Amino acid sequence: xxxxxxxxxxxxxxxxxxxxxxxxxxxxxxxxxxxxxxxxxxxxxxxxxxxxxxxxxxxxxxxxxxxxxxxxxxxxxxxxxxxxxxxxxxxxxxxxxxxxxxxxxxxxxxxxxxxxxxxxxxxxxxxxxxxxxxxxxxxxxxxxxxxxxxxxxxxxxxxxxxxxxxxxxxxxxxxxxxxxxxxxxxxxxxxxxxxxxxxxxxxxxxxxxxxxxxxxxxxxxxxxxxxxxxxxxxxxxxxxxxxxxxxxxxxxx
Amino acid sequence: xxxxxxxxxxxxxxxxxxxxxxxxxxxxxxxxxxxxxxxxxxxxxxxxxxxxxxxxxxxxxxxxxxxxxxxxxxxxxxxxxxxxxxxxxxxxxxxxxxxxxxxxxxxxxxxxxxxxxxxxxxxxxxxxxxxxxxxxxxxxxxxxxxxxxxxxxxxxxxxxxxxxxxxxxxxxxxxxxxxxxxxxxxxxxxxxxxxxxxxxxxxxxxxxxxxxxxxxxxxxxxxxxxxxxxxxxxxxxxxxxxxxxxxxxxxxx
DNA sequence: CGGCATATTGAAGTTTGTCAACTGCAGTGG
DNA sequence: CCACTGCAGTTGACAAACTTCAATATGCCG
Numbered sequence: 299x300x301x302x303x304x305x306x307x308x309x310x311x312x313x314x315x316x317x318x319x320x321x322x323x324x325x326x327x328x329x330x331x332x333x334x335x336x337x338x339x340x341x342x343x344x345x346x347x348x349x350x351x352x353x354x355x356x357x358x359x360x361x362x363x364x365x366x367x368x369x370x371x372x373x374x375x376x377x378x379x380x381x382x383x384x385x386x387x388x389x390x391x392x393x394x395x396x397x398x399x400x401x402x403x404x405x406x407x408x409x410x411x412x413x414x415x416x417x418x419x420x421x422x423x424x425x426x427x428x429x430x431x432x433x434x435x436x437x438x439x440x441x442x443x444x445x446x447x448x449x450x451x452x453x454x455x456x457x458x459x460x461x462x463x464x465x466x467x468x469x470x471x472x473x474x475x476x477x478x479x480x481x482x483x484x485x486x487x488x489x490x491x492x493x494x495x496x497x498x499x500x501x502x503x504x505x506x507x508x509x510x511x512x513x514x515x516x517x518x519x520x521x522x523x524x525x526x527x528x529x530x531x532x533x534x535x536x537x538x539x540x541x542x543x544x545x546x547x548x549x550x551x
Numbered sequence: 552x553x554x555x556x557x558x559x560x561x562x563x564x565x566x567x568x569x570x571x572x573x574x575x576x577x578x579x580x581x582x583x584x585x586x587x588x589x590x591x592x593x594x595x596x597x598x599x600x601x602x603x604x605x606x607x608x609x610x611x612x613x614x615x616x617x618x619x620x621x622x623x624x625x626x627x628x629x630x631x632x633x634x635x636x637x638x639x640x641x642x643x644x645x646x647x648x649x650x651x652x653x654x655x656x657x658x659x660x661x662x663x664x665x666x667x668x669x670x671x672x673x674x675x676x677x678x679x680x681x682x683x684x685x686x687x688x689x690x691x692x693x694x695x696x697x698x699x700x701x702x703x704x705x706x707x708x709x710x711x712x713x714x715x716x717x718x719x720x721x722x723x724x725x726x727x728x729x730x731x732x733x734x735x736x737x738x739x740x741x742x743x744x745x746x747x748x749x750x751x752x753x754x755x756x757x758x759x760x761x762x763x764x765x766x767x768x769x770x771x772x773x774x775x776x777x778x779x780x781x782x783x784x785x786x787x788x789x790x791x792x793x794x795x796x797x798x799x800x801x802x803x804x
Numbered sequence: 805c806g807g808c809a810t811a812t813t814g815a816a817g818t819t820t821g822t823c824a825a826c827t828g829c830a831g832t833g834g
Numbered sequence: 835c836c837a838c839t840g841c842a843g844t845t846g847a848c849a850a851a852c853t854t855c856a857a858t859a860t861g862c863c864g
Contacts, residue, residue, distance in 0.1 A: 391722075466668055468725060526844085806864085815855090819852080
């Protein structure tokens, strides 16, 4: 059975979060970050503001971990031992209702930190996390980082900035869900993906459309229809490539 | 013209946030908290975890301010000088779309802190805040609290806990909006308002139904219909009084 | 009781979700 | 090289849920 292709299998047997090397899976082998991974990590928002000593402490606490597409990182209700920072790939954070329907809460890409809010809260994860594609993550032990933050103001300040940012982003999400229709959400997303001050642009989606649909709180079909509704505003879609002829027209949607 | 009853007037002439005494308005007079207000403030989540010295510092930084129902506390885009903690009454945080439609992001009641995320972020408010009824608030100067947090780990820890809490609450909000229908949202709200482990309950809404509707992301009419849909699950509504005959039946909605 | 704001109800109308069929593409294996 | 397969995405038809508008009812406070 192909684990990466069978959601049901994933749903009952959690992936253990191993690091794979040359096609061979070595479960739960946590490694220090290699230099390429370190270079990515130190540029992420949560690390970039740290002073040299705080940065060293955090790098010492980080381990690297890989997941394959559709692997489950953790589930709602499990005891939270770690929080994560994405080095490459995308991770979905989502909830289930009692019928088993899923709703994405957040899509985390390179540089994004997630579950760090549990540093100062209850002992359990509050949502599910799944790799949307093959991902590399930096993993941090919650208890150790909490201890480090108590001693180093740089670290606690970085965590606060991260929390404050996520809070505002999530509040934006609530407001957008409640105020905007599907084409408006898509237009808004495209505009935030455009370089500032440009009159036209062409964008390559960094992930599948189904993932974008979830991020925007839409069914994949609704995203499709939103794109075709945006054609009259000069938006051309071919695969992951999106051509925007008139940025100002998009703003009027 | 009655300021408290004319939304348009409020929309163009911002209330200055004065403290009123015996019907006479004294604009912008910021006062130290009286002992009753202090007693409330020290029990709020953000203050309760502070040690004695941190608590004293924060109380010294706090000023009391009253607003009348429908007063605007601040608007999106304004420079953020203060964050607030609700001592009594309710405050709506909301956004406008370009058609002028409003969507509530959060309803803050006694003990709730808001806009504290700006301690570590950009200089502007990111949403509007309006008194939903007559309110008393503790106001904190952002720059001063930021300085205090740098020196006192208790304070920065309290802020982090507050941020983490709000983040999780807001993520819950996104998930609930995306997963639950109107009756389910109302049922969920009622269940969180019930004492734990009770089989039946009677609740008094702490605010107007229109405010509850906004909190749940619904039009007032949709809330009304949700309540009448819940009648068959043993929910009786008369004014602000709500009788729940069977808590378990509500959980099945 | 009057006056006003809040809440409820009914009747459209929108928007989105759901289900199903179909397309297009990429990879597989004969 | 080509049929087969599996998956992502699109499209259509329909249903469900919610909003909006309008009319009416209820409740509150002078």
